[in-house]
Amino acid sequence: MKGVLLVNLGSPDSPTAKDVRPYLDEFLMDERVIDLPYWKRNLLVRGIILNTRPKKSAEAYQKIWWEEGSPLIIISERFTKKVADQVNIPVALGMRYGSGNIQEGLEKLMAQGVDEVLLVPLYPHYAMSSYETVVVKALEVQRSLFPDLKMTTMPAFYKNADYIKVLGNSIREGLADFEPDHILFSYHGIPERHIYKGDPTKFHCQLNKSCCTTNSVAHHSCYRHQCLATTDMVIEHMDLGENVSSSFQSRLGRDPWIKPYTDAEFERLAKSGVKKLAVITPAFVSDCLETLEEIAMEGKEQFEEAGGVEYKHVPCLNDNDDWAQLMAQWIKDWEAHNTLPV
């Protein structure tokens, strides 16, 4: 029987430094997140970052934590249930890091008689540190523990026309009572090095004005191209016009990350006369620490301190009915015809 495993990033068990520490350890010791040789990564993560970051992160998590738990987990569970209610095959949820992991998700499916799984990384865009690490981890678990399980992976859906329509409509709804001077599409950032590393041609990606709009095989794994393409397609779908731009948030460390940086854009936009700013965060299918704290709270403060007047973070798709229905349709298409969204 066929079944589906939806995978999101995961959260700590509670917003305390004690629980954030092992979560960050697993996350940052992932060689696709901090891509240094093991000894250097070990030294940086366990010798430096984990001395201070768990306390600081726990404080941020405390600001956004819900009574039921982590917003990312609760929203992912609600979404999974809505999708499962619309299809005739088992659907489970797994997390890349922390509790409720990929192995547990696969075990739940196999207990229901599943021998063929559609793996769905819940990321619209391909990055080594998000989509790719989910796929590699799931394949590792499958090979070592469930060798007879067949696994198919859903591609990154950043330019799927139906996804763009659902995203655009949810943005329109989010902006029903707010007419911004400017709309900023803020995507999670990655180090520039990851873009060069993921370029199969080793020449195409230059992080300049034209590489991401010049057709290339590199786009299959170019996170920057895929994010900018999502913005362009939403602009077209919503007929948004001029006052729209993209930026990249959540930098960690001193290496250069892809630009422009969201925090610098808050300041630049406010100083260039933007008074009413709307921020969209399409790298995340569900709201999480990076959207609820960094964008909705910190971003508002940064924009207003720089002279901005009104600010709105438009929620992610979360458990939006049309989004759940679209995912269910993709699953039904795969179940019946083995087709995947393009």
Ligand SMILES: C=CC1=C(C)c2cc3[nH]c(cc4nc(cc5[nH]c(cc1n2)c(C)c5CCC(=O)O)C(CCC(=O)O)=C4C)c(C)c3C=C
């Ligand atoms: C949307 C895709 C994501 C990419 C790409 C990504 C890359 C990436 N992230 C870090 C470091 C951290 N990210 C943190 C939180 C976090 N990251 C994503 C998604 C992507 N990350 C999400 C959905 C979340 C929120 C999790 C939640 O529980 O709500 C954190 C933890 C919090 C903190 O201490 O700031 C870190 C650390 C790196 C280094 C990276 C690329 C190399």
Ligand SMILES: [Fe+2]
């Ligand atoms: Fe992240």
Ligand SMILES: [Fe+2]
């Ligand atoms: Fe590119």
